[in-house]
Structures are given as C-alpha cells and as structure tokens.
Amino acid sequence: MELFLYTxxxxxxxxxxxxxxxxxxxxTKIAGIVPSILLGVSFLSSFILLILVMVTxxxxxxxxxxWMATGDLYIPFGFVVDQVSVTMMIVVTLxxxxxxxxxxxxxxxxKGFNRFFSYLSAFVFSMMILVMSDNFAxxxxxxxxxxxxxxxxxxxxxxxxxxxxxxxEAFIMNRIADLGMLIGIFMIYWNTGTLQYKEAFxxxxxxxxxxxxxxxxxxxxxxxxxxxxxxxxTWLADAMEGPTPVSALIHAATMVTAGVYLVVRAHPLYDLIxxxxxxxxxxxxxxxxxxxxxxxxxxxxxxVIAYSTLSQLGYMFAAAGLGAYWVALFHLxxxxxxxxxxxxxxxxxxxxxHDELDPFKMGGLRKxxxxxxxxxxxxxxxxxxxFPLAGFxxxxxxxxxxxxxxxxxxxxxxxxxxxxTAFYSFRLVALIFHGEDRxxxxxxxxxxxxxxxxxxxxxxxxxxxxxxxxxxxYFEMITKLLPIxxxxxxxxxxxxxxxxxxxxxxxxxxxxxxxxxxxxxxKVPDGTSKMENSFVYKLLIxxxxxxxxxxxxxxxxxxxxxxxxxxxxxxxxxxxxVDGIANVFYQTxxxxxxxxxxxxxxxLKWMVAGTVVLLSxxxxxxxxxxxxxxxxxxxxxxxx
Amino acid sequence: MExxxxxxxxxxxxxxxxxxxxxxxxxxxxxxxxxxxxLLNSVNISFxxxxxxxxxxTGQMFAFFVIAIAASEVAVGLGLLIVWHKKHxxxxxxxxxxxxx
Amino acid sequence: xxxxxxxxxxxxxxxxxxxIAVTTSQALYAISSLAAGMIFISAFFFILGAxxxxxxxxxxxxxxxxxxxxxxxxxxxxxxxxxxxxxxxxIVIGLSIISAVLIVLIVGAPIVGxxxxxxxxxxxxxxxxxxxxxxxxxxxxxxxxxxxxMLLVAMISGIVLAGKKMDLxxxxxxxxxxxxxxxxxxxxxxxx
Numbered sequence: 047m048e049l050f051l052y053t054x055x056x057x058x059x060x061x062x063x064x065x066x067x068x069x070x071x072x073x074t075k076i077a078g079i080v081p082s083i084l085l086g087v088s089f090l091s092s093f094i095l096l097i098l099v100m101v102t103x104x105x106x107x108x109x110x111x112x113w114m115a116t117g118d119l120y121i122p123f124g125f126v127v128d129q130v131s132v133t134m135m136i137v138v139t140l141x142x143x144x145x146x147x148x149x150x151x152x153x154x155x156x157k158g159f160n161r162f163f164s165y166l167s168a169f170v171f172s173m174m175i176l177v178m179s180d181n182f183a184x185x186x187x188x189x190x191x192x193x194x195x196x197x198x199x200x201x202x203x204x205x206x207x208x209x210x211x212x213x214x215e216a217f218i219m220n221r222i223a224d225l226g227m228l229i230g231i232f233m234i235y236w237n238t239g240t241l242q243y244k245e246a247f248x249x250x251x252x253x254x255x256x257x258x259x260x261x262x263x264x265x266x267x268x269x270x271x272x273x274x275x276x277x278x279x280t281w282l283a284d285a286m287e288g289p290t291p292v293s294a295l296i297h298a299a300t301m302v303t304a305g306v307y308l309v310v311r312a313h314p315l316y317d318l319i320x321x322x323x324x325x326x327x328x329x330x331x332x333x334x335x336x337x338x339x340x341x342x343x344x345x346x347x348x349x350v351i352a353y354s355t356l357s358q359l360g361y362m363f364a365a366a367g368l369g370a371y372w373v374a375l376f377h378l379x380x381x382x383x384x385x386x387x388x389x390x391x392x393x394x395x396x397x398x399x400h401d402e403l404d405p406f407k408m409g410g411l412r413k414x415x416x417x418x419x420x421x422x423x424x425x426x427x428x429x430x431x432x433f434p435l436a437g438f439x440x441x442x443x444x445x446x447x448x449x450x451x452x453x454x455x456x457x458x459x460x461x462x463x464x465x466x467t468a469f470y471s472f473r474l475v476a477l478i479f480h481g482e483d484r485x486x487x488x489x490x491x492x493x494x495x496x497x498x499x500x501x502x503x504x505x506x507x508x509x510x511x512x513x514x515x516x517x518x519x520y521f522e523m524i525t526k527l528l529p530i531x532x533x534x535x536x537x538x539x540x541x542x543x544x545x546x547x548x549x550x551x552x553x554x555x556x557x558x559x560x561x562x563x564x565x566x567x568x569k570v571p572d573g574t575s576k577m578e579n580s581f582v583y584k585l586l587i588x589x590x591x592x593x594x595x596x597x598x599x600x601x602x603x604x605x606x607x608x609x610x611x612x613x614x615x616x617x618x619x620x621x622x623x624v625d626g627i628a629n630v631f632y633q634t635x636x637x638x639x640x641x642x643x644x645x646x647x648x649x650l651k652w653m654v655a656g657t658v659v660l661l662s663x664x665x666x667x668x669x670x671x672x673x674x675x676x677x678x679x680x681x682x683x684x685x686x
Numbered sequence: 687m688e689x690x691x692x693x694x695x696x697x698x699x700x701x702x703x704x705x706x707x708x709x710x711x712x713x714x715x716x717x718x719x720x721x722x723x724x725l726l727n728s729v730n731i732s733f734x735x736x737x738x739x740x741x742x743x744t745g746q747m748f749a750f751f752v753i754a755i756a757a758s759e760v761a762v763g764l765g766l767l768i769v770w771h772k773k774h775x776x777x778x779x780x781x782x783x784x785x786x787x
Numbered sequence: 788x789x790x791x792x793x794x795x796x797x798x799x800x801x802x803x804x805x806x807i808a809v810t811t812s813q814a815l816y817a818i819s820s821l822a823a824g825m826i827f828i829s830a831f832f833f834i835l836g837a838x839x840x841x842x843x844x845x846x847x848x849x850x851x852x853x854x855x856x857x858x859x860x861x862x863x864x865x866x867x868x869x870x871x872x873x874x875x876x877x878i879v880i881g882l883s884i885i886s887a888v889l890i891v892l893i894v895g896a897p898i899v900g901x902x903x904x905x906x907x908x909x910x911x912x913x914x915x916x917x918x919x920x921x922x923x924x925x926x927x928x929x930x931x932x933x934x935x936x937m938l939l940v941a942m943i944s945g946i947v948l949a950g951k952k953m954d955l956x957x958x959x960x961x962x963x964x965x966x967x968x969x970x971x972x973x974x975x976x977x978x979x
Contacts, residue, residue, distance in 0.1 A: 644783035651710050654882045661889040668893070689794045694831070695894045697798050701805055703887035708809030710879040716814065716859060720821050723852070724805050727828050730844075732894075738835040743907040743922045746837050750923070753847050754934040758941030760852050764859045765948030777863060 047098065048108050051127055054091035054135060055174050057084040058142075062167035068160040075150070077160035081167045082146040088170070089139035092132065099132050100523045107180060114183075121241055124180035129527040133375055133520075134177035134307055137382045140505065141299040142170045147502035148390055149291040151495060152397065162202060162289070169195035173300050177307060181241040182231045185308070189227070189272065192301045193220045199296060200288040212284035219281045223271020227308075230264030233257070247314035255319070262315055262322040265308060273305025273359050276333050280593050282356055283340075286348040290393030293348060298355045298389050299382035306362045306378050310371045313528060317369065324453075327367030331448075331456040331463075334360030336590075338466040342473075343586045345571070346403045347392050350474055354429065355385055357463060361444050364456060370447040370531060372524045376517065377440035384428035384436055384510040390503050391422035395478055398492035399485060405477035406570045407488055412479040414492050417500040419479045421507050426475050428510045430468035430552050439514030442548065449544065464548065468555040476563035484570070694735030701728035715767055715777040719760065726756045793834055801827045814860055822853045838915040 061081030068077040099105065105128035114121040127135070146166060153159050172195055176188025201213030235241055237257055238249040250258060269275070274282035285297050296302070309316060309326065316323050334357045341353035358381045366374035398415060399408060412419040428435035431442060441464060448457035485492060494500075577583055588594065641652060670677065705728060708721025730749045737745025771777050804824035808817050825848035832841030907922050923931055947953050957965060 645780060646782050647710075647713060647779050651878065651882070654706055654710060654886065658882055658886050658889065661886060661893070665889055665892055689791050692895060693794065694835075696891055697801075697831075699887050699890045699894070700802060702890065703883040704802065704805045704809055706883040706886060707879055710882065711876075712809070714814075716856070716863065717809075717817060719856070720808055720817055723821065723848075724808065724824070727825065727848075730840075731828060731831055734832050734835050734837045734840055737837065741908055743918060746840050746919060747907075747922060747927050749837075749840055750843065750919075751930060751934055753843060754938060757847055757852060758938050760855050761938075761941040761945040762948070764855055765945040767859065768862060768949045771863060 047095070047106050050091040050094050050098075051106055051108060051125060051178075052110075054088045054095065054139065055125065055171075055178060057088040057091075058167045058170040058174060060084055062164050062171060065160055065164035065167060069164055071160065073157065073159040078146070078150040078153075078163050081163045082143065082150065085139060085143040085146050085167065085170060088174075089136075089143045092135040092139045095127050096132050096136050099127065099129060100519070103523075103526055105129070105527075118239060119235075121181055121183045123184065124242070125178045125184075126180035126243075127178065129524045130307075130310060130375065131177045133379060133524070135174065137303075137379050138170060138173050138177065138300050140509075141382055141386045142166070142173075142295055144502050144506055145291045145295040145386065145390070148294075148393070148499050149289075151499040151502075152291055152393055153289065156289075158202065162199075165195055165198045165202070166292070166295070169199065169296060169301070173304075176304055180243060182234060182243070182246070183241050185311075186227070186231060189224065189268070189304065192296070192304065193217065193224070193272075196220075196285070196296050196301055199292040200285045202288055202292065206287065209287040212281070212287040216281040216285050219278050220271045223268050223278055226264045226266075226271070227268020230261055230268060233261045233264060237261070243311065247312075250315055250318060258315065259319050259322055262312075262319045265312055265315070266322065266326060269305030269308045270329075271305075272308075273302050273363070274356055275305070275329060275359065275363065276336060277592070279333065279337070279356055280589070280596065283349050283352045283589070286346070286352050290348065290389060290396060293352070294386045294389035294393070297352065298385040302355060302359060303362070303378045303382065306359065306366060306374055309363070309366045310375055310528070313366075313371045316366075317529070320369075323367045323369060325367070327364045327448075327453065327456055330360040330363030330365075330367055331459045332360070333357070334364065334463045335459050335466070336360075338463045338470065340586055340589055341470040342466060343583055345406060345587075347395065347405050347474060347478070348389075348403060350405075350470060351385070351388055351392055354388075354467065354470065355381075357467060358385065358429075360463075361441060361460065364460060365444045365447055368447050368451050368453065368456075369529070370444070371528045372521065372531075373440070373443045373447055375524065375528075376520060377444060379520075380428075380436035380440040380510075380513045383506050383513055384425045387421055387503060387506040387510050388425040388429065390499075390506070391418050391425060394418040394495040394499070395422075395492075397495060399490055402485075402488070402490065404570070405474055406484070406568070408478045408485050409481040409568070410479070410483035411485070411492060413483075415479075415494045417494060421500070421503055422479070423475055424507060425510055426471040429471050430556060431464055431548075432552060432556075433549060434511075434514060436510050436513035439517050442545065443517075445544070445548065461548065461551070465551050465555040468552040469559045472556045472559035473563050476560050477568070480560070480564040481568055482566060484568070691735055691739040695732055698728045698732035698735070701731065704728075713779045715770075715779055718779065719763055722759070723756060726752055790834060793830070797827050797830045797834075800824075801831075818853065818856055818860060821856075822849050825849055825853070836915060839919045840915075 058081070061084035064080050064084075065077045068074050095106070105126065107126045108124065110123040110125065112120075113123045146163070149162065149166065153162050156162065169192060172188050172191025174188070176185055176192060179185045179188060197213045197217040200216055201210045203209045204213075231241065234246055237253055238246040240246050240249075271278045282297060282302065286293055288297075316326075337353045337356035337360060341350045341357065344350045344353065358377070362374045362377050362381070365371075365377060394415065395408065395411065395418060396403065398411070398418075402408070424435070428437040431437040445457060445460055445464070448454075448460055571578055573579075585591070641648070702725060705721050705724035708724060709718060712718045712721055730752055733745040733749040733752070735745075737743060737749075767777055770782075774781060801824050804820045804827060807820040808824060811817050811820070826845060829841040829844040832838070832844060907926060955968075960968075
C-alpha cells in the first residue's frame with residue numbers, strides 16, 4: 047500500500063520536473079501531456095487508497111526517512127493516509143487532473159506553456175505534502191510550497207504590472223499569516239515537545255486552557271491567511287490576475303481550503319477551546335455574508351466567482367468552528383467540484399470573448415456555447431444549493447448545524463447569504479448566457495472551447511450533480527476519525543419547514559436574478575444610473591473601501607516609516623558606521639603607505655622600531671604574569 | 687668584586703645597541719656590514735657567558751655556528767656588493783629603491 | 788680581582804673600538820677599529836674559559852672576515868671619506884637606547900633559571916678544546932656538516948658573483964673561440 051502512497055505523492059513532482067526540462071524551450075505539447083498523465087496516475091493511486099480506507103477502515107502511516115533529529119527534536123518525513131487526508135488527496139488530484147487536461151487547451155497559445163505545467167504540477171506536489179504530512183513541520187513545508195507556487199502562478203504573466211502586484215500582495219499577506227501559524231507551531235512544540243499530530247494532540251488535554259487558546263488562535267491566523275478570511279481577504283480577488291485554470295485549481299478548489307483542512311486536522315485542539323471555535327464560526331458567517339455582498343455588484347466575472355469562493359469558505363469555517371468538522375470537510379469537497387467547474391466554464395467564456403471579463407458586455411452566449419452554458423448553469427445551481435445537487439446537501443447541512451447548535455444569529459446570516467449566493471450566481475449566468483447578444487456591439491465572434499476541454503470538465507459536472515448522494519457513505523467513513531455528531535432537527539415539521547423554506551427562498555432569489563438581468567434593456571453600466579450612484583452600491587463595488595484603507599493607512603504609513611528609517615537610521619547610522627570603519631582602514635593605509643618608500647635605510651629604522659615594540663610587549667606581559675594576583679585583586683576591587 | 691653573568695649581559699646589550707646605531711645611521715653598504723658584524727659579536731659574548739655560568743657547552747656551540755653564518759654572510763654579501771657596484775658604480779643604500787611601493 | 792680588572796678594561800676597549808667603527812667617516816679607521824674590537828672580544832672568551840672559541844674568533848674574524856673586507860675596500864676604493872647624510876639622530880639614538888634598556892630589563896629580571904640543568908655539562912679534567920670537540924662531533928655533528936655545506940655554498944656563490952665571465956666555459960670552447968674572446972678583451976677597455 048505504501049507504493050500507492052508514494053506514487054500519489056511523487057508523480058506530480060516527477061511531472062513538474064519533466065515539464066521544467068522544457069522550461070526554456072518553445073511550447074511543446076508533451077510538456078503538458080506527461081504531467082497530466084502522471085497526475086492521472088496520482089489520482090488513481092489516491093482513489094485506490096480511498097477505497098482501501100473506506101472498506102477496511104485502516105489508515106496508512108509511513109516514515110520515509112528522518113528529516114531532523116537533534117536533541118529532543120525528532121521530525122521525520124512521515125506521511126499519513128487517513129480518512130481526512132484521503133479526502134483531500136482525492137479532491138486535489140481529481141481537480142488538478144481535470145485542470146491540467148483543461149489547461150492543455152486553455153494555455154495553447156501562451157508562450158509560457160511548459161513553464162505553466164511545471165509550476166502547476168509543483169503546486170500539486172506541495173499540496174500533497176501539505177495534506178499527507180503526519181506532523182506540523184511537514185504541513186508547514188507544504189503550506190509554504192503552495193504559497194510559493196501560488197505566487198508563481200498568480201504572477202504567471204509577470205510582464206503585466208497588475209499581475210505581479212497581485213502576486214506580491216498574495217505572497218505578503220500569506221507571509222503575515224504564516225508568521226502567526228509559525229508561532230502556533232512553536233507553541234505546540236514548546237508545550238508538547240513534539241510536532242507529530244498524534245503525540246501532540248494526545249498531550250494537549252493536560253495543558254493549561256490559556257496556552258491552548260493561544261495555540262488555537264495562532265494556528266487559526268495561519269488558516270485565515272491561506273483561506274483569505276477577513277481581514278486578510280483582499281488578496282484572493284486580486285489573485286484572479288492569474289490564468290483561469292490556476293484560479294480554478296488553487297484559488298477555488300485546493301489551496302484556499304488548506305485553512306479549513308488545518309482546522310479540521312487540529313480538531314482535538316479546537317474541541318478543547320470552544321470559545322475560539324465560536325469565534326471561528328462567527329468570523330466564517332461574517333465573511334460569508336461580507337463576501338457575498340461584494341459579489342452582488344462586481345462587474346468582473348472572475349472576481350464574482352472569487353468572492354463566492356470566499357463566501358463558501360466562510361460557510362466551511364462556520365461549520366468547523368461549531369465542531370461539525372466532517373460537515374466542513376464535506377462542503378469543502380462538494381465546493382471544490384462545482385467551484386472548479388464554474389471557474390473552468392468562466393475560462394471558456396473568457397477565451398470565447400477574447401479575455402473580456404465584464405458580463406455586461408456578453409449576453410446571449412448560450413446559443414454559441416451550449417456545453418459551457420450547461421456546465422456553468424449546473425455549477426451555479428449546485429452552488430445555490432438546489433435539490434438534488436451537491437450544494438444542497440452540504441450547505442443545508444451547515445445551516446442545520448447552526449440551527450441545532452442554537453446559534454440562531456449565525457443561522458440567520460448563513461440563510462440570508464444562501465439567498466445572496468443564488469442571486470449573484472444567476473446574475474452572472476443570466477448576464478452571460480441570456481438576454482440580448484450585447485457582445486456584437488464590441489465586434490467579438492465567440493466560439494465554443496475545444497471538445498476535449500469540455501470532456502475534461504465532465505467529471506466535475508458529474509460530481510457536482512451526484513456528490514450529495516455520497517453523503518451517507520462519506521459520513522460513515524469520516525466519522526471513524528472525526529467526532530461523530532449527527533445533526534438532526536428532531537421535530538419533523540420544523541425540519542421540513544426549514545428545508546422547503548430555504549429552497550423557496552433560494553428559488554425566489556434565482557427567479558429575481560433572472561427577471562432583473564434577462565431584460566432586453568440591459569446596457570453596459572456607464573456610471574449614470576441611479577443605482578450606481580447610491581451609497582450602498584459604491585460601498586460594495588469598492589469592496590467596503592478596505593483595499594483603499596490598506597493602501598492609505600497601512601501601506602502608505604509603512605512606506606513613510608520605511609523612508610524615515612532608510613534616511614535617518616540606515617543612511618545616517620548604519621551606513622555611516624560601515625563607511626566609517628572602511629574609512630579608518632582606508633586612511634590608515636593612505637597614511638602608512640609612506641612607510642613603503644623603498645628606502646632600505648628607512649626600512650631598517652622601522653624594523654628596529656618593530657623590535658622595540660615587541661620587546662616592550664614582552665616586558666609588559668612578563669610583568670603582568672608576575673603580578674597577575676595583584677592585578678586580579680585590583681580589578682575585583684574595582685568591581686569588574 | 688665578582689664579575690657575574692649580568693655584567694656580561696649588560697656589556698653584550700651595550701654592544702648590541704652600538705650595532706643598532708650603526709645599522710640605522712650607515713648609508714654605505716660596506717659600513718652597514720660592519721655594523722651587522724658588531725651585532726653578531728655582541729650576541730656571541732652573551733652565548734659564551736651563559737655557557738660559562740651555567741656550565742653548559744651549548745652556548746659555545748651556538749657561538750660557533752653564529753661565526754660560521756657570519757663568515758658565509760660576508761662572502762655572499764660582498765659578492766652581491768661587487769655585482770651591484772659593477773652595475774651602478776656605487777654602494778649607497780639610498781640608491782636601492784626598486785622596492786618602492 | 789684580576790678578572791674584574793680585565794673585564795672592565797676589555798669592556799671599555801671593545802665599546803670604544805666599536806663606537807669608532809660605527810661613527811667614523813673614514814672607512815680605513817672603521818675597518819681597523821672593527822678588527823681591533825674583534826680581537827678584544829676574544830679576550831672575553833679567554834676570560835670565560837672558552838679558549839677554543841677565542842682562538843676561532845681571532846682566526847675567523849681577524850684573519851678571514853677582515854681580510855675579505857679589506858679586499859672589498861680596495862675594490863670599491865673607499866679610502867676617501869664616506870659621504871653620508873644623516874637623518875634624525877634622535878630617532879636612531881633613542882631607538883637604540885630604548886631597545887638596550889628593554890633587553891637589560893628582560894635579562895636582568897630574575898628568570899626561572901635556578902633549576903636549569905646543563906644539557907652538555909663541562910667535563911672535569913679535560914681542556915676546553917677537547918670538550919668542544921667531543922660535543923661538536925657527537926651531538927652537533929649534523930648541524931656542523933650543514934654549516935660546512937653552507938660555507939661551501941657561500942664560497943661558490945661568492946666566486947660566481949664576483950668573478951668575470953662565469954657564464955662561459957673554456958673547456959667547452961674551441962681554440963678559435965678562445966682566441967677571438969681574447970682579442971675582444973684586449974680591444975675593450977677594462978672597467979673597474
């Protein structure tokens with residue numbers, strides 16, 4: 047079985063290195079095909095492992111080799127395949143395989159084709175390390191690895207100013223959060239003496255409550271950065287500067303869910319500190335609403351989907367914070383499928399529209415892009431949570447959790463957000479695929495994407511439809527590791543009222559979106575309409591002025607501070623010191639250069655002078671050695 | 687009045703100082719050689735004195751070798767001096783400044 | 788008493804001779820006083836019982852080294868006054884005196900010398916020459932041989948440096964070449 051583990055882990059690395067071989071050469075199809083095949087292999091191995099874990103209930107734990115062993119610190123390259131990590135492995139390998147195949151078509155005309163696949167496979171490898179590691183150190187390595195690959199891929203079109211800016215923003219924000227996570231890891235090592243999950247969690251119940259609380263908070267700060275939770279959320283929307291397959295894989299399905307994975311993985315810790323859990327849940331609910339509201343008005347197709355991702359991450363954290371870890375993981379899985387599908391569909395539309403992102407400039411595309419239309423509609427339905435698609439099961443479960451746990455405020459917020467989700471998803475679908483053919487005004491001739499791209503997307507389509515029906519078998523599997531909590535609203539009347547009410551609410555929202563955005567008189571907004579000048583619209587389109595706030599009060603202040611330090615401290619003190627030291631030597635050399643006059647007579651005099659110096663040293667040291675006792679007494683008298 | 691080891695050592699030091707004065711003030715290379723001879727001889731005195739007062743022959747042995755070295759130094763030094771004189775027609779120390787940095 | 792008188796007398800003589808040697812501007816005075824100083828130094832050796840060393844001192848310095856210097860002086864024609872411009876006298880005298888004082892301080896200080904045991908003790912009942920021979924040809928045989936080789940090297944290098952046409956070999960030249968060389972020598976004015 048270890049063979050499958052290693053295959054699943056290392057074939058992406060092999061693929062990455064293979065593609066990297068062609069990094070400098072012009073585009074070669076093989077640099078895309080081989081990594082895709084290797085990822086397929088990785089997926090198959092993961093699938094076999096899933097079956098194994100599901101059927102037998104065994105988990106696999108291997109130690110490949112020792113990594114660090116110094117004193118009490120022992121960190122191996124250890125990997126674990128249990129119910130949680132196998133879920134993540136399946137999600138990661140499946141989505142990345144689909145995205146790889148898709149990207150062969152999508153990146154067809156790009157000069158950096160080979161490079162792209164190298165980065166993408168390296169990302170998958172890092173992600174596998176992240177989810178499969180059996181200790182926090184390995185997790186951190188993977189964590190940084192995905193951060194690096196994310197930076198490389200967001201800034202893939204580095205010649206674009208905005209892309210490299212977005213890449214740096216993502217990287218720096220993650221760095222801030224990673225510091226928190228690192229502190230958390232240090233605290234764990236400090237207090238438990240180990241970084242292995244199992245041993246560390248075994249010690250935790252005996253620790254002080256305060257210590258555990260801080261541990262939980264710092265680890266969650268790391269999760270907040272990676273999963274783009276408020277207030278570190280701004281990078282995710284800007285990360286859409288990267289190629290669309292990247293957005294689908296990294297910024298929707300896998301990397302951003304690493305934070306959720308961390309919380310789920312550390313559930314023994316969070317079980318001990320319910321206050322922090324409640325905070326996580328509240329923050330999750332807030333972000334869900336917050337992000338959804340920004341998605342309502344945004345006019346950039348990919349950003350809308352990015353905000354939707356943010357919102358769904360909020361749902362996951364809400365579930366995880368309330369202790370329903372398996373629900374969070376289930377929503378993570380379902381979300382990965384339909385969100386990747388949505389993104390890839392958006393990629394098709396973008397390609398067709400020649401990189402136009404404003405849905406107001408599209409419209410009526412269903413006639414030319416049938417396949418994409420179906421897929422995006424299904425994905426949106428799944429996202430909205432309509433029975434019987436994936437989103438219905440996972441999202442309703444989260445609502446139920448909030449209700450059963452009697453956090454009615456969180457429940458209300460999440461329910462309202464569900465309506466918003468449905469509205470903005472179908473606003474997008476309506477604007478892109480229905481209504482007048484507004485794109486004709488801009489002289490664009492859209493065309494459907496390649497067949498094989500659509501075929502590649504189809505596994506996601508199927509899973510977006512049927513993932514919900516796997517709920518029971520998944521529950522059976524996952525609860526062998528995670529706490530068994532079933533959420534049932536006990537009163538059947540209440541239960542059915544809730545389900546039907548939610549469905550009706552969502553369907554109303556969809557209908558309203560359709561009615562509003564399929565009208566014939568939809569025009570490209572030009573900033574003159576009454577709505578666009580309202581305060582709320584401005585607040586939302588400017589993302590609550592948070593990027594503006596960061597820019598003015600943090601980045602600018604930091605820059606000013608840096609400038610002060612640069613001019614006052616660096617130049618005046620540090621540089622001056624260094625220059626001064628150099629100057630001393632320079633001047634000494636300049637002065638003593640005269641000694642080397644080449645005149646032998648002078649040299650002889652210097653030689654004698656040197657002898658005198660040496661002789662006096664001999665005398666001084668001789669005296670010091672003779673009187674060492676007295677000197678020591680004298681010094682101790684001075685208090686040295 | 688007993689003559690002790692220190693008397694000899696002081697004498698040797700005085701002679702050494704005279705030699706140093708010579709080394710430093712002479713510009714003529716031949717005269718410089720004279721001064722070095724003085725230095726070597728002053729050391730020989732202290733060797734012989736120490737040998738005597740400690741009842742050990744090692745000091746005398748060293749003195750022999752110092753004499754041998756002085757003799758060969760004179761031979762080679764004079765040879766070089768002659769070559770220099772042939773080339774430049776003087777043996778002035780200040781004329782040798784090829785080591786100027 | 789006799790020893791003390793002899794020591795002070797010869798000390799005074801040696802110091803004055805060497806002082807003349809380093810201060811006079813007449814090369815002839817310098818070499819004469821140097822030779823005299825060397826001989827006076829041998830007197831100390833005799834006082835100290837190192838007879839063989841004293842004899843060697845006279846033979847080597849007065850006989851060989853001084854002769855070499857005398858030949859050298861003839862070669863350089865330094866019978867005339869040696870012109871020397873003197874630099875800062877204070878520095879020269881000061882440095883010498885300071886170093887002398889320091890050395891005196893060092894050697895005058897009570898050193899850990901009381902428990903030094905003689906490595907090659909003077910054998911009773913044998914003359915100095917005999918003792919020196921015994922030590923020199925047993926314990927110091929290798930340095931002695933090395934010194935001999937060094938003297939040989941010095942001799943050869945002295946000859947090579949000072950000799951003329953040492954890069955030519957008469958044995959490797961035939962008659963015509965030797966004759967031609969002689970003709971050239973005759974026509975050329977001999978310098979120095």
